[in-house]
Amino acid sequence: MPRDASDENRPGNDAAGGGGRWSDLERPPLNAVALRRALVREGGLWSGVEVVQRTGSTNTDLVALTTAGRAVEGAVLVAEEQNAGRGRLDRTWSAPPRSGLFFSVLLRPVGVPVARWGWLPLLAGVAVATGLARAAGVDTALKWPNDLLVTVGDEERKAGGILAERAGEDGVVVGIGINVTLRDNELPVPTAGSLALAGARATDRDPLLRAVLRSLEDWYGRWRAAEGDPAACGLQETYAAGSATLGRLVRAELPGDRSITGEAVAIDSDGRLVLATRDGVQEPVGAGDIVHLRPA
Template structure:
């Protein structure tokens, strides 16, 4: 019986030896130390959605800024537009963080999912040795067999009037036969030098703390904080021919030329018009 067969047979969290559980105690010791940003870090074995759980806690006044909720398995993980996100237990990192950027005008909060993307990509580059690119607005891309694949995503949700919960899902050890769709990927399939989830999570959360602190200190100014420049440098969408599928069954086709000060993707159409897109699905039509 293979480790995966054993896991199916008895449900033991130790059955799949390639996927040991996260060490919650060590994570809390490293990240939730006294005086640090992450005052509370919890790892649960299974939940529907870490975002939904943490939003509920925040609205009920039961979570402070910097609270982190991590799940070994999500049964109702969500992406943008309520798309489902599924993965085998302990095959990835599925977590949410509560942010209360009181010093930042609400109009600039739209940068938070982009900021999280920069933080995740930076953290993974350091800890996993994988070049992770960003697809506007919230996808994490890796290269598998010479092709761009989605290995993660980000979802930001308001939690009352003064808070935002950012959720992150990253495929870490997903095998080829476990991919939910052919366009998906994982850090392991992209040749990561490290797939130990404990140091990966520490690296990503430390990177998020660093970028969030820089952005907040600048009053949310994406240029002054360096966020706008960093996002543009890591964005695989810029310089591409794209199709933006917008609300109301409208679409815009052209070259993605910039991310503006509001975090919108600017598309130069064939008619010579530069159209900023704040929401919608982006399809890459040709390689960079």
């Protein structure tokens, strides 16, 4: 495992030495001790919070720990820097050190039918949007299935993404990446954004991470109590209300070089996006890339 971020807070690791934990004073390191104190409690979901200085991918690391039997539900792994972060379709996610929140959590949704586990990335999206709205005061929207959008100027840009992966027989690792203080000249592509560029009133990562994890704990608890029923726990309705995709003309790019164009009209009970095509047919899409063709 990579070194804990606390290893950087030792004599000789100052800014003058080049690359110390305080080398960018606008981007202070996360406080792992304070995070654990705030989040890990008896009867709560979060069982531990580990902050590492850098790694390839928190998802890869946590899946490996889970498969090896070395992680319990509620484990949270956070990286100050990822150099091989992964998104859907094996896309990479990278950003400057301490410019965002890059973390993964282990969930074991015992008691929820496996057929409903597909709601977990959508649940995580709702939790992230809810937590950031409270803590950062920035409007966010959800692009199906797993993108977090913010408005920069008059443009809709991607500021975050979610990746859920099976881990062992009963585990799901959910990885979340959020651009927090990324500047214009640091954007990997012109369509990327960050909370700071969207005018967030707060960009201190410690309270932002606490807010997101508390929101995730709340939504996950509701969903599990309802045995994964997205309607009964309010998840389906809340996701639809925060969706940037519903009501738009979109193109779904599907596996096998196939595509469907239509209006996104609903999120069904399985978490699939339902498209109404020009042929009058409603087609559910369970996997694929969605391209927004018309503003909401």
